Amino acid sequence: MTTIEDVLSSIRSVPRGRAMPAVAYTHPEMLALERERIYGQEWVCVGRQGTLERPGSYLTADVAESPVLVVRQDDGSIRAFVNVCRHRHTQIVDGVGTVSRFVCPYHAWMYDKDGTLVRAKDLDRVQVPADCSQNVERLPEVRCEVWNGFIFVTLADDTQPVSENLAGLAEILQNYHLDRFDDTIVVHDDVDWAANWKLVFENFVDSYHLDYVHRASIGPSTPSALASRRTVREPHFSAQDNRHSAPVNEDVPAVMNPFVPAEDHDLVVVMGVYPNLVFSIEPDFMWWIAMTPVDAARTSTVWGVSFSSEYKDIPDYESNLKLMRELIQAATAEDKATLVAVQKGVRRNDPDVGYLHEEWEAYVGEFLNYIQRVLAGAPQSSQS
Numbered sequence: 001m002t003t004i005e006d007v008l009s010s011i012r013s014v015p016r017g018r019a020m021p022a023v024a025y026t027h028p029e030m031l032a033l034e035r036e037r038i039y040g041q042e043w044v045c046v047g048r049q050g051t052l053e054r055p056g057s058y059l060t061a062d063v064a065e066s067p068v069l070v071v072r073q074d075d076g077s078i079r080a081f082v083n084v085c086r087h088r089h090t091q092i093v094d095g096v097g098t099v100s101r102f103v104c105p106y107h108a109w110m111y112d113k114d115g116t117l118v119r120a121k122d123l124d125r126v127q128v129p130a131d132c133s134q135n136v137e138r139l140p141e142v143r144c145e146v147w148n149g150f151i152f153v154t155l156a157d158d159t160q161p162v163s164e165n166l167a168g169l170a171e172i173l174q175n176y177h178l179d180r181f182d183d184t185i186v187v188h189d190d191v192d193w194a195a196n197w198k199l200v201f202e203n204f205v206d207s208y209h210l211d212y213v214h215r216a217s218i219g220p221s222t223p224s225a226l227a228s229r230r231t232v233r234e235p236h237f238s239a240q241d242n243r244h245s246a247p248v249n250e251d252v253p254a255v256m257n258p259f260v261p262a263e264d265h266d267l268v269v270v271m272g273v274y275p276n277l278v279f280s281i282e283p284d285f286m287w288w289i290a291m292t293p294v295d296a297a298r299t300s301t302v303w304g305v306s307f308s309s310e311y312k313d314i315p316d317y318e319s320n321l322k323l324m325r326e327l328i329q330a331a332t333a334e335d336k337a338t339l340v341a342v343q344k345g346v347r348r349n350d351p352d353v354g355y356l357h358e359e360w361e362a363y364v365g366e367f368l369n370y371i372q373r374v375l376a377g378a379p380q381s382s383q384s
């Protein structure tokens, strides 16, 4: 019987240029370990700030099996709390929405936007022991940071700020002025990829499959051959360049974003932020996806597309938006179907691992290096 120590040992010993061993996706103890050491320790992306339009707007997330509630405050700030009632452990709210107060579905305890308990229904006459009252008067706060419009939360007290982890990514993004993008499309109900979360992450930093899997959608306009490396062994993220060989949509006029230099008008940068966010940016729009493991073989995602403020001025904006959404959904459906096949394959737990394409799967290799470091205690490799 393969133990979790055997799995970690096999992950640690994967040589450079090879893929993740199958057992890393399937071992019954692997996800618990990932929740403990990755999702329970790292900054995890839970969505975009544009989802939280006004005070009381909220989104929810599952972080290492802790329900988390992220709320826009009256002063415009965004704060996060444990989304569990202080009475008897019930998850208070699900999905996204806007409320003035949060009401627990079980016995109607009511919480303000800042997590304060404002009413314990029919309990005013009950004597609350002094030593316990502090514990129930508010929802515990969760560390939360907004970086370039992405909302990150962490359950750890000592993780260094996202802005420090991603300083190098901020430099890559500075020409785009992402703060001027509108979160036009945000989809929070796209659940159930029938694949392990690591397969989903790897898929989105893999340029090798573009020509084949996406031959009917995005492949022809962003071929594998134009992909090239940008970052080398960054501990928290990766960034890969690609180029458009043709416009995604012939009807959309040339680049509108005034800040992007002409030589970058055809550039697409695909960024992975460990452990659970991948996004790609080009002059006028940014596509993103954040993943959460549901179980070892299922992953839920939230995703969206944000557009430069100038994009709204193009002719037929609404119909172009619809086209863009359909194209992304088509590409996503192609990825989903492919990952079903990968998930079926990894169940064999084949001990042999294949070769990675040195250029187009470079960041699949770097993601493996991240997993090797955080789970298997391997050193950060400086090899590219």
Ligand code: FES
Residues within 6 Å of the ligand: 085, 086, 087, 088, 089, 090, 104, 105, 106, 107, 108, 109
């Ligand atoms: S569990 Fe929330 S009010 Fe009872």
Ligand SMILES: [Fe+2]
Residues within 6 Å of the ligand: 203, 204, 209, 213, 214, 331, 335
């Ligand atoms: Fe894909």
